[in-house]
Amino acid sequence: MIIELECGNHYDRTKSQHVEWLKHRLDSLIQALSDLYFRARENVVPIYGIQRMSELNILLELEESPPELDEHMRQWIELGKKNFGGLFCRGCDRCAGVCPQNIRVGYASRIGDFFYRSPVEKYLTYKWFEEMQRVPNCTGCGECIRHCPFGLDLREAMKKNYAVFMDFWSRKEKYGVKEK
Numbered sequence: 001m002i003i004e005l006e007c008g009n010h011y012d013r014t015k016s017q018h019v020e021w022l023k024h025r026l027d028s029l030i031q032a033l034s035d036l037y038f039r040a041r042e043n044v045v046p047i048y049g050i051q052r053m054s055e056l057n058i059l060l061e062l063e064e065s066p067p068e069l070d071e072h073m074r075q076w077i078e079l080g081k082k083n084f085g086g087l088f089c090r091g092c093d094r095c096a097g098v099c100p101q102n103i104r105v106g107y108a109s110r111i112g113d114f115f116y117r118s119p120v121e122k123y124l125t126y127k128w129f130e131e132m133q134r135v136p137n138c139t140g141c142g143e144c145i146r147h148c149p150f151g152l153d154l155r156e157a158m159k160k161n162y163a164v165f166m167d168f169w170s171r172k173e174k175y176g177v178k179e180k
């Protein structure tokens, strides 16, 4: 088995960007190894984000008896929103369904972060380029906020992430994205 950790053509990055990039490549390598591990076994399904038996038990209990959204839980949600901002988004896509401009708000507002957490190639695609081209059409109507279960206002995060996306897109050849 050969696993190649490609590292050419990135000499225009600053040191901190390079460290971020290396972390991201390492994540990809770990992901690839864990996929190989699970593929080699029958009747084993990976649940990403679950690392301990106790966490799996909590997940199963929640599935069997979903909790009520009480005041205590609302406070936790508010704390999460305050601390994580746009990253608190759960990616449920409800906002996308109501946006008159057909913008996938939840993804458009985090896509720059995805570049550091998952393989860049996954989101630096023509599909996502086309999705992101709708972001500047946002009229600020607030429909997405009204329909978000957490009332998230990601309009500013979306603009920032649009800029990050376009910056990556301007260097897309380096990431192996070919002209159409």
Ligand code: SF4
Binding pocket: 098, 099, 100, 101, 102, 103, 105, 137, 138, 139, 140, 141, 142, 143, 144, 145, 155
């Ligand atoms: S504020 Fe912008 S992103 Fe949100 S629903 Fe309105 S147009 Fe769509």
Ligand code: SF4
Binding pocket: 088, 089, 090, 091, 092, 093, 094, 095, 096, 105, 106, 107, 147, 148, 149, 150, 151, 152, 154
């Ligand atoms: S509705 Fe809220 S949580 Fe769901 S994707 Fe949109 S912003 Fe994220």
